[in-house]
Amino acid sequence: MKTTVGRISETPPPPGPFRPGFWRSPIRGPWLTSVFGLVLLVGIPVLFVTGALSYAAYNPDLGPLNDQTPDKGLLGFYLFDWPTHPYWLYRLTQGIHVTLGVVLVPVLLAKLWSVIPKLFEWLPVRSLAHGLERLSLLLLVGGAIFEFVTGIFNIQLFYIFPGSFYTLHFYGAWVFIAAFSVHVCLKLGRMTRALRSRNLLTELRTDVAHTRPEPPDPDGLVPAAPAAPTMSRRGAVGLVGAGSLALLVVTVGQSIGGRLRSTALLAPHNRNPGSGSNGFQINKTAASVSVTPALVGPAWRLEVHGRGPALVFTRGQLLAMPRHAAALPIACVEGWSTEDQHWNGLRLADLAALAGLSHAGSVLVESVQPPGPYSSAMLRGNQIHDPRALLALRVNGADLSLDHGYPARIIVPANPGVNNTKWVHRLTFRT
Amino acid sequence: MTRLARLARWYGANPLHLLVLICSFAVTAYAGVRLFATRPLEVAIWFVGAAILHDLILLPLYSLADLSARSVLRHRGDAVPAVPLINYLRVPAFLSGLLLLVWFPLAFQLSSPYPGATGLSYDIYLGRWLIITAVLFGAFALALALKLRRIHRAARANEEKSPPGNGGKP
Numbered sequence: 001m002k003t004t005v006g007r008i009s010e011t012p013p014p015p016g017p018f019r020p021g022f023w024r025s026p027i028r029g030p031w032l033t034s035v036f037g038l039v040l041l042v043g044i045p046v047l048f049v050t051g052a053l054s055y056a057a058y059n060p061d062l063g064p065l066n067d068q069t070p071d072k073g074l075l076g077f078y079l080f081d082w083p084t085h086p087y088w089l090y091r092l093t094q095g096i097h098v099t100l101g102v103v104l105v106p107v108l109l110a111k112l113w114s115v116i117p118k119l120f121e122w123l124p125v126r127s128l129a130h131g132l133e134r135l136s137l138l139l140l141v142g143g144a145i146f147e148f149v150t151g152i153f154n155i156q157l158f159y160i161f162p163g164s165f166y167t168l169h170f171y172g173a174w175v176f177i178a179a180f181s182v183h184v185c186l187k188l189g190r191m192t193r194a195l196r197s198r199n200l201l202t203e204l205r206t207d208v209a210h211t212r213p214e215p216p217d218p219d220g221l222v223p224a225a226p227a228a229p230t231m232s233r234r235g236a237v238g239l240v241g242a243g244s245l246a247l248l249v250v251t252v253g254q255s256i257g258g259r260l261r262s263t264a265l266l267a268p269h270n271r272n273p274g275s276g277s278n279g280f281q282i283n284k285t286a287a288s289v290s291v292t293p294a295l296v297g298p299a300w301r302l303e304v305h306g307r308g309p310a311l312v313f314t315r316g317q318l319l320a321m322p323r324h325a326a327a328l329p330i331a332c333v334e335g336w337s338t339e340d341q342h343w344n345g346l347r348l349a350d351l352a353a354l355a356g357l358s359h360a361g362s363v364l365v366e367s368v369q370p371p372g373p374y375s376s377a378m379l380r381g382n383q384i385h386d387p388r389a390l391l392a393l394r395v396n397g398a399d400l401s402l403d404h405g406y407p408a409r410i411i412v413p414a415n416p417g418v419n420n421t422k423w424v425h426r427l428t429f430r431t
Numbered sequence: 432m433t434r435l436a437r438l439a440r441w442y443g444a445n446p447l448h449l450l451v452l453i454c455s456f457a458v459t460a461y462a463g464v465r466l467f468a469t470r471p472l473e474v475a476i477w478f479v480g481a482a483i484l485h486d487l488i489l490l491p492l493y494s495l496a497d498l499s500a501r502s503v504l505r506h507r508g509d510a511v512p513a514v515p516l517i518n519y520l521r522v523p524a525f526l527s528g529l530l531l532l533v534w535f536p537l538a539f540q541l542s543s544p545y546p547g548a549t550g551l552s553y554d555i556y557l558g559r560w561l562i563i564t565a566v567l568f569g570a571f572a573l574a575l576a577l578k579l580r581r582i583h584r585a586a587r588a589n590e591e592k593s594p595p596g597n598g599g600k601p
Contacts (some may be wrong), residue, residue, distance in 0.1 A: 132449075230517050
């Protein structure tokens, strides 16, 4: 047994990337890897937390209408009643989630580039510990790229992934974060030592001509036969930073809105689909979800259910009731949002009182939209009773357009966009 | 040798290493069962494929492109060794490639639901990316031209100063 192990460990590496002389970049080394690692150590937890908050924002515990991952089990352990204060909360958390994800792409690429020799280390498995750790690294790298790719595709409506985005991105995040946590536990010490091994200011003053490889490291990141440098470590960090900055500039405007929206040169929601009162961003047009003008014509009625017989209103009757105003944004899970729009309509709290349930604990909101994802949604008591939560009839001084939910739509502070149901035709209040 | 030390030697690391990994794998399995509940094969291909696509295709391709560009520049007869020419190519190529890597579904009009759902056209994206690319490469070409002119001027001034026959090389 001993001799077999001995013989295997003496097996020379096959030619190519397994040989120590193959990887020659003189700037690869623990310090550079740790700089990128440190950025991800801060950035990834922010992505995970804002992602987890987004899940909570859908109020998944109100039932399957709000929950795309009903078999979550313990993974929903942290869920809480999503608040309506501050009203821009979801706009902020989801804007950060998506923009930060996009901005971290070059850092992730650089981190993976910096450790690529480890993929080809020889022997591939030296011990049980080593084998298990490498399996965990597959989950880490696969998980990271899987999460970034599904997220980036989803915000461009490029739905080629195998299944529901919510399911893949949510469970994928847990697989990824499990591997990420173990990686942090095992490498945190090495990262701090590597960061302390060189002075940041000195590195930032070192040009290409004075760039020397780091001293040999046990992980074999530093090349055995370094090539002459063509870029300093300062240059590499700067290049990655420039990449992040470029992505930030062409993306963030879609989450800030106003005059900055048009600066998001390459982002999906970088210009308004129209002008005037209803010219702001649309998540799904009426046509795209088969809502026709006929469905919301003169025959349209709003049904309000609660205690006692159902109440039925025409749009004219609703307009004649006491109306209230609220300035609230639309904020989408895709990270884009609008600046505050001036909505006008009936308070959900008033409608609950009309239905005889002034202390309603939830309301089922149903749309005329043919059944599909988010054609109906549940709202919680705190959302019903916020005075800014409306069944909106008008926006920015005009009637709602068909694409914005005419004849009536929900608008609730800090609510994810898809839960602000459009083309509402039935409200069912429950205790 | 204590039992713990024997275990550590057989395992290849500190027992704490094993505990942390088992804990992580348990969470992975809990989420993984749900991740793979529908269309397991395709999900697995996406998950492992993501790592393979990056490590064995994307990274080798851009490394090869970088190596080729460097070797072309090295074989240029009149290369000015004082200027690392490669970075004037690398930086705009990296930035432009990165923007395309993130936003290619819109640029190549691959997301068919986009125009219908948002009421926006995706015609603008490819043109914008091309313009950004042109601006980036143009800016770095200009920067290189200015730098080369400065170096040539300095070299000529040096030649004029130094006596004939000394070549003017530093």
